[in-house]
Structures are given as C-alpha cells and as structure tokens.
Amino acid sequence: DDAIVVLENVFHCIEEKGMNPFDAAISGTREIGPAVLATTLSLVIVFLPVSFLSSVTGRMLFQFGVTATVAIMVSMIVSFSLTPMMCSKLLKPGLANPSGPASRRGFYQKVENTYLWMLAKSLRFRWVVLLLVIAVIAANVPLASLVKRDYIPLNVDESEFEVRLEARQGASLLAMRATLDAVETELRNTDGVATVLTTIGTRSFGDVNRAELFVRLQDSEERTFSFTRLFAGLWHGDLQAAFRGNFSQREKMAEIRKRLGTISDLQISVRNLTSLRQGAPVDIDFAITGPNIDQLLDFSNKLRERASELPGIVDVYSTLRIDNPEMLARIDRKRAAAMGVDVREIADTLRVAVGGDDRVSRYRDRTIDDAYDVELRLVGIDRDDIESISQLHVRTTGRDAMQPTASVSNASAPVLTRIDNLVSFEYSLAASRIDRLNRQRMVSVRANIDGDYALGDRIAAMHQAAAEIGIPPGFGTQVLGGGRELERTLEDFGWTFALSFVFMYIVLAAQFEHLVHPLTILLSLPLAVPFGLLCLVWGGETLNLYSALGVLVLFGVVKKAAILQVDHTNALRSSGLERHQAIMQANRDRLRPILMTTLSFVAGLLPLLIATGPGAEERRSIAVLAVGGQMLSLLLTLLAIPVLYTFFDDIGRLAHRVIDVPNAATRSARSQEMSSPATALEESSS
Numbered sequence: 001d002d003a004i005v006v007l008e009n010v011f012h013c014i015e016e017k018g019m020n021p022f023d024a025a026i027s028g029t030r031e032i033g034p035a036v037l038a039t040t041l042s043l044v045i046v047f048l049p050v051s052f053l054s055s056v057t058g059r060m061l062f063q064f065g066v067t068a069t070v071a072i073m074v075s076m077i078v079s080f081s082l083t084p085m086m087c088s089k090l091l092k093p094g095l096a097n098p099s100g101p102a103s104r105r106g107f108y109q110k111v112e113n114t115y116l117w118m119l120a121k122s123l124r125f126r127w128v129v130l131l132l133v134i135a136v137i138a139a140n141v142p143l144a145s146l147v148k149r150d151y152i153p154l155n156v157d158e159s160e161f162e163v164r165l166e167a168r169q170g171a172s173l174l175a176m177r178a179t180l181d182a183v184e185t186e187l188r189n190t191d192g193v194a195t196v197l198t199t200i201g202t203r204s205f206g207d208v209n210r211a212e213l214f215v216r217l218q219d220s221e222e223r224t225f226s227f228t229r230l231f232a233g234l235w236h237g238d239l240q241a242a243f244r245g246n247f248s249q250r251e252k253m254a255e256i257r258k259r260l261g262t263i264s265d266l267q268i269s270v271r272n273l274t275s276l277r278q279g280a281p282v283d284i285d286f287a288i289t290g291p292n293i294d295q296l297l298d299f300s301n302k303l304r305e306r307a308s309e310l311p312g313i314v315d316v317y318s319t320l321r322i323d324n325p326e327m328l329a330r331i332d333r334k335r336a337a338a339m340g341v342d343v344r345e346i347a348d349t350l351r352v353a354v355g356g357d358d359r360v361s362r363y364r365d366r367t368i369d370d371a372y373d374v375e376l377r378l379v380g381i382d383r384d385d386i387e388s389i390s391q392l393h394v395r396t397t398g399r400d401a402m403q404p405t406a407s408v409s410n411a412s413a414p415v416l417t418r419i420d421n422l423v424s425f426e427y428s429l430a431a432s433r434i435d436r437l438n439r440q441r442m443v444s445v446r447a448n449i450d451g452d453y454a455l456g457d458r459i460a461a462m463h464q465a466a467a468e469i470g471i472p473p474g475f476g477t478q479v480l481g482g483g484r485e486l487e488r489t490l491e492d493f494g495w496t497f498a499l500s501f502v503f504m505y506i507v508l509a510a511q512f513e514h515l516v517h518p519l520t521i522l523l524s525l526p527l528a529v530p531f532g533l534l535c536l537v538w539g540g541e542t543l544n545l546y547s548a549l550g551v552l553v554l555f556g557v558v559k560k561a562a563i564l565q566v567d568h569t570n571a572l573r574s575s576g577l578e579r580h581q582a583i584m585q586a587n588r589d590r591l592r593p594i595l596m597t598t599l600s601f602v603a604g605l606l607p608l609l610i611a612t613g614p615g616a617e618e619r620r621s622i623a624v625l626a627v628g629g630q631m632l633s634l635l636l637t638l639l640a641i642p643v644l645y646t647f648f649d650d651i652g653r654l655a656h657r658v659i660d661v662p663n664a665a666t667r668s669a670r671s672q673e674m675s676s677p678a679t680a681l682e683e684s685s686s
Contacts, residue, residue: 001560001597002036002079008593010087015103025088029080035567038511039560040076044069045503046555049496055488057545064549103592112591115638119587122639123580129643136636137526143533149456150544151486153621154283154449156272157249158614159220163187163213163256164269164281166317169324169432171209176200179266180211186259192217192252215256223247226612254450257314269315271448280481282446283455284313286462289440290475293431296320299472300443306465307445312453313461320443324432327386329423336422340397346422349394353378390420437478444480454542459483493548500555501525508563516652517566520644524562525555527640528633535628541621550625557601557630562641564590569645579649583642591638598634602627 010028013019019027051065052058104112122129165183167176180198187196195216201208221228225242233241249272257270271281288303290296300318308316331346352360356377364371382388393416435442449458459479466477479487501522508518532554536543568590572582608623 001557001600002040002075003083004596004600005036005564005593006032006079006083007087008596010084011091011103012589012592014091014093020093021091022088024091025084028087029084031571033080034511035563036076036079038508038567039556039563040072041507041511042504042559042563043072043556045507046500046552047072049499049503050549050552053492053496055492056485057489057492061549108592111595112588115591116584116588118635119584119639119642122643123583123646126643126646129640130647132636133523133527133640133644136530137523139530140526140533143530143537144543147533147536148454148542149486149490150454150542151482151489152545153542153617154272154455155248155250156615156617157220157224158273159217159249161215161217161249161253161270161272162281163215163260164271165211165213166267167209168265169207169209169321173200173208176208176211179263180213182263183213183260187213187215187256190252190256190259192223192247194218217249217252220249220613224612227610250450257450267317269317269446269448271315280444280446282315282481283449284445284447284458284462284483285479285481286445286447286459286466286483287437287442287478287480288445288466288475289437289442289478290472291440293320293434293441295472295475296441296443297322299469299475300445302469303445303462303466306469307447307462310458310461310465312449312451312458313447314450316445316447318443318445319433319435320431322429322431324430326428326430328426328428330426331423339417339422341394341417341422345394346419349392349419350389350423352376353389353392354383386425390418390423390425392419393417394419394422452540455483455486456542459486489545489548493551497551504559512567512570514570514652516648516655517570517645520641520648521559521562521566523644524558524637524641527637528554528558528629531632532625532629535624535632536621539620539624539628541624544621546618547621547625550622550629553622553626554629557598557626558633558637560597561590561594561634561637564594565638565641566645569642579646583645587638587642594634594638598630601630 006029009032010021010024013024013028013031014021017024017027047065047068049065050058051062051069053061163183165180167179171179177200180200184196184198187193193215195214197214197216198211199213200211217223220226224246229242233239253270253272257268260266260268260270269282271283286303286307288296288300290299297320300320304316304318307313329346329350331343333343336343336346351357354377356375358375359373360376361374362371363374377383378388396415396417435444445462447458449455463477471477478484505518505522508521509515512518529551532551533543535541536547541547565587568586569582572586573579577585605623605627608619609627611620
C-alpha cells in the first residue's frame with residue numbers, strides 16, 4: 001500500500017505538473033512522505049500490542065504481531081527507497097497534456113465527478129452527514145450483541161472428528177469390546193466415512209470403560225463445493241458435478257450422533273478436532289463449586305437436565321456420577337475390641353489381599369546372585385468374591401478365636417479368627433471422581449454445540465439456566481476451557497483496541513502538530529466497524545479470534561485513507577487555499593490512491609474469502625470482516641471525513657478564540673499597569 005501511494009503521487013507530479021521522472025520521484029516522495037510515515041507508525045501501534053497479550057491468545061499471536069510489525073516497517077523503507085528509484089527509471093516523461101490528464105478521463109472521470117458532486121452536497125448539508133455518522137457509530141452496540149461469539153470457529157470442516165464413549169463404571173474389557181464392535185459397525189455403514197480408528201482406556205488411568213474413536217471422512221474436495229470440482233465438471237460436460245452428493249462435516253457429525261444415540265447405557269460425545277484445544281475435550285465446560293458434595297450432585301443433575309433441553313446443546317453430561325461399584329467393609333469395633341483385634345490389622349489384611357503389596361519381602365536367588373521383590377495379592381477370581389475374602393484370617397488375643405490345628409500347634413502360634421466374624425460386607429455405588437477447583441469441590445456440566453449456535457450464546461444460556469434453577473448459597477459457577485479463553489480474549493482485545501486508540505492519537509498529534517485533526521482520522525475507525533460486523537452476520541460468521549484480527553486489519557486500511565485525506569488538506573491550506581477549496585482539491589487528488597489501495601487490499605484477501613478445503617472456515621472470517629467492512633464503509637468514509645474535518649476545524653478555531661481572548665485581556669491589563677506610574681508622575685508635576 002505504501003508503494004502504491006508513493007507511485008501514484010509520483011505519477012501525479014509527472015502527469016499534472018509536467019515534471020520529469022527524476023524530479024517527480026523526489027518531489028512526490030517528499031510530498032507524500034509525512035502521510036506514509038504517519039500510516040506506518042500508526043499501523044505498528046495497532047499490530048505490535050497484539051504480541052504482548054497475556055493470555056494463551058497472546059502467546060499464539062506473538063509471531064503474528066512481530067511479523068506484521070516488521071513487514072510494515074520494511075514496506076515503508078521500500079516505498080521511500082526502491083519505489084522512487086524505480087519510478088525515476090521506468091516512468092515515461094512528457095505525460096502532461098494541455099487538455100487534462102489522460103488517466104482521469106473515461107470511466108474514472110465519471111467516478112471522480114460523481115464523488116466530487118456528492119462531496120459538495122455533503123459539505124453543504126454537513127449536519128445531515130453528522131447525524132448519519134452518529135447513527136452509524138451508535139450501531140456498533142446493537143450489532144456487537146447481534147454477532148455470535150466463538151473462541152475459534154466451531155464449523156471448521158477438516159474431514160476428521162472424534163467420538164468419545166464412556167460406559168458404566170465396572171464394565172469389563174470384553175463387554176466394552178462388544179459395544180465398540182456395534183459402534184464401529186454403525187460408523188462404517190455411514191456414507192462418507194473412510195477410516196475409523198478405535199482406542200480403549202486412553203485416559204490417565206486407562207479405564208477400560210472409556211474409548212475414543214477417530215473418524216476420517218472423505219476428502220472435502222470430494223463432498224463439498226469447490227472450484228476444482230466445478231471446472232472438472234464443466235470439462236466433462238457435467239454441470240451438476242460440483243453440487244451432487246455434497247455434505248458438510250457438521251451434518252455428518254449430527255447423523256452419527258443420532259445413530260449412536262440408540263445404543264443404551266453409553267455416554268457419547270462427538271466433537272470436531274479443533275486446531276487449538278483448551279481444557280476438557282468438549283465445547284462447553286461449565287464448572288460448579290461448593291462445599292457440599294450432595295448439593296453439588298443435586299444441582300449438577302438439575303442443570304444437566306435443563307441444559308439437555310436447550311437448543312444447540314448436545315452430548316450433555318456431568319463429571320460427578322454415582323455409578324462406580326464398590327464393596328464396603330463395615331467393622332464391628334466392639335466385637336473386635338472384645339477379641340483383641342486391632343482395626344489396623346483388619347485394614348492391612350484387606351489392603352494386601354485386595355489391593356496388593358508390591359514388596360512384602362525380598363527373595364534372593366543364589367544361583368544367579370540376584371534379589372527380587374515379593375508381591376502379595378489374591379488372585380483375580382478370589383479378590384472379586386466376597387466369600388473368598390470372608391475366609392481370610394486375622395490375629396487375635398481373644399478366646400473365641402479359632403485355634404491352630406494340632407499339627408502346627410505350639411505355645412507361640414498366633415490365635416486366628418475369620419475376618420467375617422468382625423466385618424460385614426455390602427455392595428454400594430460411589431463417585432468415580434471428585435474434582436476440586438480453588439480448594440473447593442467442583443462438578444462440571446459439559447456439552448458440545450450443534451447447529452448454527454456459537455460458544456458465546458450457549459454459555460450465556462447455561463448461565464441463565466443456572467440462575468433460573470437457583471444457585472445455592474455458598475456455591476458458585478465458572479466457565480472453563482474454551483469459554484474461559486473466549487472471555488479472556490475479548491477482554492484482552494478490548495484493552496488492545498483502547499490502548500491502540502490512545503497511542504495512535506499521540507502519534508498522529510505529534511505528526512500533524514495538532515490536537516484536533518487526529519480525532520478526525522480516528523473517527524474513521526468506528527465508522528467501519530459496524531459494516532464489518534454486519535458482514536459477519538450476513539455471512540454466517542462469528543466474532544472469534546480470527547475475525548478480531550480482521551478488525552485490526554480493517555483499522556489499518558480505513559485509517560490510511562483518512563490520513564491521506566487530512567494530510568493533503570492541511571498541506572493545501574498551508575499553501576494558501578481556502579478551506580472548502582482545499583478540501584475539494586485534496587479529496588480529488590487522493591481519491592485515486594485510496595481506490596487503488598482498497599482494490600489491492602480486496603484482491604489480496606479475495607483468495608481467503610472464496611477458499612475451500614480443510615480449515616478454510618477459520619481464515620474466512622478475517623476476509624469477511626475486513627473486505628466487507630472496507631467495501632461498505634468506503635463511500636461513507638470518503639464523505640464523512642471531510643465533513644468531520646470541518647466540524648473539528650471549527651472547534652479548534654473556537655478553542656483558539658476562547659484561549660486568545662483572555663490572553664489579550666491579560667496583555668491589555670499589564671500594559672495599563674505599566675503605563676499608570678508614568679501618568680501619575682505627569683499629574684504630580686503639573
């Protein structure tokens with residue numbers, strides 16, 4: 001863009017001022033240099049703070065901020081060195097024409113004349129334009145609430161996703177194998193599924209009741225519209241080839257979720273393999289904290305049932321479930337005390353028999369001169385049977401205990417008793433896990449998002465559902481995972497935008513040596529944002545990490561046009577032109593470079609806008625916001641900036657007048673004080 005602006009201004013000097021290419025390169029670069037410098041520094045101020053965001057987003061965008069900053073600085077250096085040199089060598093002299101510049105004829109002349117007519121009308125009815133500007137800026141508020149919000153796009157089609165399954169606690173490996181065979185059969189019978197990879201027990205403890213299935217679909221080029229398929233169909237005479245049999249990954253995920261939902265006693269979660277994972281393998285991780293586990297269980301179950309009824313929320317489950325089978329050993333402490341059995345003896349016996357001890361002794365093999373640990377534990381068939389465990393014995397000093405047999409009886413032999421004389425066993429269910437957050441017990445209600453819903457509005461729906469149920473006193477809710485990063489990202493970008501405005505004002509005020517005109521330039525930014533948000537709504541996109549970068553890109557392009565307008569207007573007024581005439585002439589001169597930079601900007605982002613293939617949805621939101629915002633706001637910006645310039649110029653004049661009047665009164669009073677002694681001396685002498 002910098003090179004385009006310099007090239008156009010050099011060409012302007014050759015064509016309209018009759019300069020030779022060498023002199024035009026020097027004069028044109030000197031004339032446009034301050035504007036290019038201002039745009040470069042203000043762009044650096046926009047992109048560089050992104051590198052210093054404190055969240056995970058900041059670490060991910062560090063390279064982007066540094067790369068953009070370096071590229072912008074190099075672009076300025078090239079536009080001040082290589083571009084003028086090539087202009088002096090490649091542009092032809094003698095382009096001046098007495099009948100007018102040749103480049104401003106034809107279609108461009110009609111565009112220019114139409115714009116100048118609209119600009120003259122806007123300056124004449126500038127209060128109407130001001131009201132329109134206020135209305136557009138105010139539209140930021142409702143449009144911001146209308147746009148859906150995501151951390152990263154959820155509708156990305158990368159031809160692969162994962163299916164997570166969880167059976168009841170205690171399910172055996174054989175039972176899980178049979179269940180997975182049925183699941184794999186359903187998946188392989190689904191049209192479009194190419195590959196299924198199954199793993200069991202992949203989490204931290206390797207629980208066999210959990211499994212993950214990696215599902216690979218046909219390549220997106222074979223099942224979605226693309227220009228490659230369109231051209232191939234046209235080549236073979238089949239115009240409908242690019243539209244026949246198409247389906248998206250989200251549609252196939254919904255179909256598989258419905259198919260697997262018919263399998264009983266199985267918790268299913270179907271989720272896209274996003275490029276950036278945060279926290280649990282779900283889209284929504286809604287945490288509830290509190291002191292009482294029973295109340296947590298009751299509240300989480302109510303919230304889970306309520307969330308299942310909300311549209312767009314699927315695969316809902318709670319991390320706290322009372323489904324883990326266990327066997328409770330209840331010790332009769334009075335009887336144990338009467339028989340002289342220590343409770344610790346009973347506990348150690350059960351621990352070693354059921355849980356095992358990996359080192360009860362050491363065995364030394366003298367044949368190879370090596371030692372081994374001796375492990376002690378009941379075999380699997382015995383430790384799963386209460387009758388076998390009941391036959392274990394513990395030492396006692398009481399008389400009711402069983403005496404050793406005669407063959408092994410001696411005075412020092414321990415007296416034993418069966419463990420079921422002291423312990424009663426019963427089956428029960430308990431929680432398989434108890435999580436904590438900030439030293440409080442926590443339960444998470446987790447879910448995925450389906451359909452055209454976004455992360456932001458579904459989290460808001462979860463908050464509303466929790467409030468309607470009624471959060472118990474002493475309990476709280478918190479969003480984790482991607483939702484938490486979404487909140488952090490929006491907050492960080494909000495501070496980034498605010499600081500960018502402040503720093504841009506400082507740089508522009510120093511560059512223009514004026515306190516008011518930088519406000520004219522900065523007002524072009526909120527004028528463009530509503531159109532960008534509107535394009536997100538029309539395009540079905542969300543406000544996410546990538547579209548937030550699109551806002552920064554939009555800021556840079558819109559601000560560049562405003563700087564070119566204001567800088568040239570100030571230069572013409574400094575040369576002696578009246579304000580209205582300077583505004584008309586400056587905007588006529590800068591219309592062409594603004595249109596050139598805009599068209600080059602749109603052409604550069606057009607591949608992102610129309611791209612297809614894996615991951616294209618992530619990058620498309622940048623182009624939708626930046627291109628749509630720039631194209632729709634271009635005419636309003638070209639008309640509003642000159643009008644705002646007149647208002648702020650009037651405010652500046654009024655401020656100078658208010659400041660100068662007291663200064664003039666002060667100077668008059670001081671002069672009277674200085675002349676009063678001389679007057680008194682003349683009166684006394686007379």
